Amino acid sequence: MDYLLTKEQLLARKFFKEFVEKEIKPIAAEIDENETFPHDTVRKMGKLGFFGIPFPREVGGVGGDYLTYIMAVEEIAKACASTAIILSAHVSLCCWPIFAFGTDEQKRKYLPKLLTGESLGAFALTEPNAGSDAGNQQTTAKLVGDAYILNGTKVFITNGGVADVFIVFASTDKSKGAKGISAFIVERGFEGFSIGKVERKMGIRGSSTAELIFEDCVVPKENLLGTEGSGFKIALQTLDGGRIGVGAQALGIAEGAIAEAVKYVKERRQFGKPIGSFQGIQWYLADMITKVEAARLLVYNAAIKKEKGILKSSDAAMAKKFASDVAMEVTTQVVQIFGGYGYSREYPVERMMRDAKITQIYEGTNEIQRIVIASDFLGKI
Ligand code: CAA
Ligand code: FAD
Numbered sequence: 283m284d285y286l287l288t289k290e291q292l293l294a295r296k297f298f299k300e301f302v303e304k305e306i307k308p309i310a311a312e313i314d315e316n317e318t319f320p321h322d323t324v325r326k327m328g329k330l331g332f333f334g335i336p337f338p339r340e341v342g343g344v345g346g347d348y349l350t351y352i353m354a355v356e357e358i359a360k361a362c363a364s365t366a367i368i369l370s371a372h373v374s375l376c377c378w379p380i381f382a383f384g385t386d387e388q389k390r391k392y393l394p395k396l397l398t399g400e401s402l403g404a405f406a407l408t409e410p411n412a413g414s415d416a417g418n419q420q421t422t423a424k425l426v427g428d429a430y431i432l433n434g435t436k437v438f439i440t441n442g443g444v445a446d447v448f449i450v451f452a453s454t455d456k457s458k459g460a461k462g463i464s465a466f467i468v469e470r471g472f473e474g475f476s477i478g479k480v481e482r483k484m485g486i487r488g489s490s491t492a493e494l495i496f497e498d499c500v501v502p503k504e505n506l507l508g509t510e511g512s513g514f515k516i517a518l519q520t521l522d523g524g525r526i527g528v529g530a531q532a533l534g535i536a537e538g539a540i541a542e543a544v545k546y547v548k549e550r551r552q553f554g555k556p557i558g559s560f561q562g563i564q565w566y567l568a569d570m571i572t573k574v575e576a577a578r579l580l581v582y583n584a585a586i587k588k589e590k591g592i593l594k595s596s597d598a599a600m601a602k603k604f605a606s607d608v609a610m611e612v613t614t615q616v617v618q619i620f621g622g623y624g625y626s627r628e629y630p631v632e633r634m635m636r637d638a639k640i641t642q643i644y645e646g647t648n649e650i651q652r653i654v655i656a657s658d659f660l661g662k663i
Pocket of ligand 1: 417650
């Protein structure tokens, strides 16, 4: 698909590949094994401009485009899905809504540090009883004088344990249902805000996934993002962009697994021949490569449409759903191609299979993506 890319995008991708080879691949197994957040790598990524790619220079960004950013997520995910989601959650789910819906003052205050990685961002929508049904927010925000007082609990928040800035959704008027939800910019140090349980996970174990607790948390009035009651639309529009990031993460995981398989089938010999010479194995590879190519088309299509301002929710949902299903199928098949060695932690493919699973679940399960796709085409019935 290189014919689609400009000279700048090709150069950026070369740079991402070199960074991944030098800084990310060597630590990927270790951060998974030890469940450690890669603080040093994230700091380096911030200094090198990864977090500012799709934002204009006027707000402190790099002045790149959405596809370039999506290729960064993809290249990183080839080696380390944990680092890929740290980047995607930060850029798509925290920086982007501030850029798109923030006041000039909010952009001036938060974006320069977020876009250089001096502070890390997170997006807090999910609650114990509001997962797929995200409109059923139980966290409340009440305006008292010059501040909103937040009460409630968020669960499964990516970057949660380590972030400095959180986009938090809460109901300012329960009687209005989803139309009573508002969005807030919450800083880690705000009174009444604390981090709860940190999840121990099947995959993406180098990323932090945490519970957030709001107990009479004091959020200054000027930290309302958008207007009162516009929070749910802000959340869903933000997720339209975020789902392209998860699609890119899934695509990268699948590509990384295929690269491992291609090496392995040439080296591993059985019945006196490399296993790659068996037609059965070649057919597996041919099917996987074809599906990955299709996933890339959907993911890049959504990224280009987002850049042009013509993205439909279904474009992002199709990219996320298809690419994540491909990632799960491909990584499972690659473990099979590795035989017993695929099941061993000596090789990265078992990690890739564990990492692939989450891409079918977060930023809306693939069942929810089907709802989004169908409703774009059917409209309200
Ligand atoms: N952009 C803007 N507005 C939108 C929109 C969009 N993409 N999609 C819908 N809306 C509007 C609708 O038009 C509607 O407005 P009106 O009432 O004015 O017409 C309003 O939002 C409500 O829409 P729905 O009636 O469709 O809402 P719903 O309650 O039926 O829910 C849903 C729809 C698609 C199921 C939604 O709840 C959803 O996406 N759920 C999944 C939650 C999710 O993705 N969570 C991800 C958490 S973040 C995460 O996971 C991050 C990570 O891992 C790193
Ligand atoms: P449920 O909504 O309880 O769903 C259970 C099952 O029912 C699923 O299979 C689902 O598809 C199915 N289902 C539900 N409703 C329907 C329906 N209408 N039709 C058909 N099937 C349906 N959230 C954030 O806000 N921010 C984050 O940064 C974040 N990061 C995450 C990181 C990780 C590692 C994980 C595990 C989750 C993260 N999440 C985050 C939450 C994630 O978005 C939710 O887990 C996801 O949206 C599903 O919600 P749930 O877990 O409550 O499942």
